[in-house]
Amino acid sequence: MKFFVDTAEIKDIRDLYETGLLDGVTTNPSLVAKSGRNFKEVIREICEIVPGPVSAEVAATDHAGMVAEGEHLAKIADNVVIKLPLTFEGLRACRHFSQKGIKTNVTLCFSANQALLAAKVGATYISPFIGRLDDINLEGMQLIRDIRQIYDNYNFSTEILAASIRSANHVTEAALAGADVATIPPAVIYKLADHPLTKSGLEQFVKDWKSTGQSIL
Numbered sequence: 001m002k003f004f005v006d007t008a009e010i011k012d013i014r015d016l017y018e019t020g021l022l023d024g025v026t027t028n029p030s031l032v033a034k035s036g037r038n039f040k041e042v043i044r045e046i047c048e049i050v051p052g053p054v055s056a057e058v059a060a061t062d063h064a065g066m067v068a069e070g071e072h073l074a075k076i077a078d079n080v081v082i083k084l085p086l087t088f089e090g091l092r093a094c095r096h097f098s099q100k101g102i103k104t105n106v107t108l109c110f111s112a113n114q115a116l117l118a119a120k121v122g123a124t125y126i127s128p129f130i131g132r133l134d135d136i137n138l139e140g141m142q143l144i145r146d147i148r149q150i151y152d153n154y155n156f157s158t159e160i161l162a163a164s165i166r167s168a169n170h171v172t173e174a175a176l177a178g179a180d181v182a183t184i185p186p187a188v189i190y191k192l193a194d195h196p197l198t199k200s201g202l203e204q205f206v207k208d209w210k211s212t213g214q215s216i217l
């Protein structure tokens, strides 16, 4: 499973990239607003740090506007992926970019039918939002399973990018459901390494090692 980090914070991206765990980055307008940075500058900087796919979302909601903005964003770097909303206008723009060989990430997906449409217009990634479905008492993870089955039934090459991940459990469940990618907030990526038995076990080993009075070097 590929790991993308879901943030526009340069320091977090740099730190995580150095761990070797990071395959790409996703951003959205809310994350850019939170960073307080200039959007295009941030995308340029991220693309200099991470060679993998970096999703940059259009702001327009009409087809012509999305195409114009996407064309502009695609020129920032070769690894920019144009992020488009799952509306009919967004799907038309997605088809435009797929035909030109420009990678796309169709976002704000909340149903299997939406994911089917995105695959049919050649989206590189589909982003089902797990956490936001859980927020309204629906089972976000079931959507990942349904999309996996539909894409496998028809050999669609669109990758399932599990988004709106809120917990370490979401990551495990998305991996079990066969998501190709998970885009994860930085804090949740760090939590993936945590286990209380690892913590207590290490504390005991450190204590016992000290009692031997030895040193390895």
Ligand code: E4P
Residues within 6 Å of the ligand: 006, 026, 027, 028, 107, 127, 129, 131, 132, 163, 164, 165, 183
């Ligand atoms: C995905 O690309 C989105 O940026 C993100 O995962 C949304 O997550 P949220 O629902 O926690 O805002």
